[in-house]
Amino acid sequence: MMPKFQAVTGGVLRAVDRTTDTLALTGLAAMVVVVSWQVFGRFVLSDSPPWAPETALVLLPWLGLLGVAIGVREHAHIGVTFVADRLPRRARTAVRWLTPALFLVFGIYLVVQGWQLTLLTMNSTLPATGLPTAVQYAPMPVAGVLVCVYSALQLLNVETGRGALATPEDGEEGEEESEARDDR
Template sequence: MRRAAGGLHAPVHAALDLLCRAALWLSGIALLAMTVVVAWSVFGRFVLNDTPAWGESLALLLLGWVILGAAAAGVRENFHMGFETLRDLLPAPVAAFCMGLSDALVTMFGAAMAWYGGELALGVWDATLPALELPGAVEYLPLVVGGLLIALFGAERLLTRLATGAAPAVATAEHTILTDA
C-alpha cells in the first residue's frame, strides 16, 4: 500500500486504501457479471430464440458500477487522463497551483455528481424499472457512490497537497492497484 501521506493520519490513509480496493473489487465483479449477462443475452437470442428482457437493462446498470468504481480508484492512484506536458512546461509555482486547482476541481466534480445523482435517485425512487422490477433509484446509485468516492479521494489529494506541498505518494510498483502495463 502507499505510504501514509503527510497531514493524514495512518488509520485514515489505511481506510482510504481499503475503500479504493473495495471500489476496484466492486468494479471487477460488476464487469464479470456484465460479461455473463451479455453472454446469456446473446445465447438466448441466437440459440434459444428468446432474448431475456432484463439483459440489456442489467448490463447497463452494471456498466455504471464498472466505470465509476474504476474512475474513483483512478483519482486516488493518479491513474487518470491529465495534461502533464503543459504542466511540465510551466514554472514550478504555477504548476503547483494548477495541480492544486485540479485536485479542488476533481473534488467539487465528485461532490456534484453525488449530490445531483442523489437528487435524481430520490426523484425516481417510487418508479419501478420495468425490466428489472427494481426501484428507479437503482439506476443512479453508481453515480452517487462513484461521486462520493471521487470527492473523497480528490479531497485526500487536495488536503495532502495543502499540508505537504506535494501530492500523495503513489503506490510502489509492487503494491499498485492499477497499472498501464
C-alpha cells in the same frame, strides 16, 4: 505527511480502495456474463432473456462512475496529464493543486445532483427486473463521495495511488520504498 494521520487513515482507505476495486471488477465480470448470455440466447437459442439488456444498462453506470473514482484515485485521467505535461514548470505546479480542487467540485456536484435524482426515481421500477429505477442513478452519489474523498486527500498531499498506503505485510511496496525507487 504526518505519521499519525497516515496510521489513522491508512486502514480505512485501504478498505475503501479494496471495496471499490472489488465492486468494479465484480460489476465488470457480471456485465460480461450478462451480455454473453444475452448474445448466446439471441443467436443460439433464438430467445433472448428479457432481463439481460436492462441488467446490462444498470451495471454500465456503476462501472463507469466507479471507474471515474478509481481514475481520480490513481491520477489516471489522460486529459489532465496530457495538458499538464506540456505546461511550464510553474504552471504544472498550479495544475497539480488545481486538478484535485476541480475534481472535488465535480465530486460535490455528483453527490448533490445524484442524490436528488436517486430520490426522485425511488418510487418507479424497471420493467424487466422490477428493481427501483433509482439503482441506475445511485452510482452518482456513491462515486461522488469517493471522488470527494480522494480529491480532498490529494489536496492535503496524501498520495492516493495504488500501493501508496500499503503496509509491508500487504506484500506491496510502501511509501518509503516507492520514494527510494523514484530517487534512483
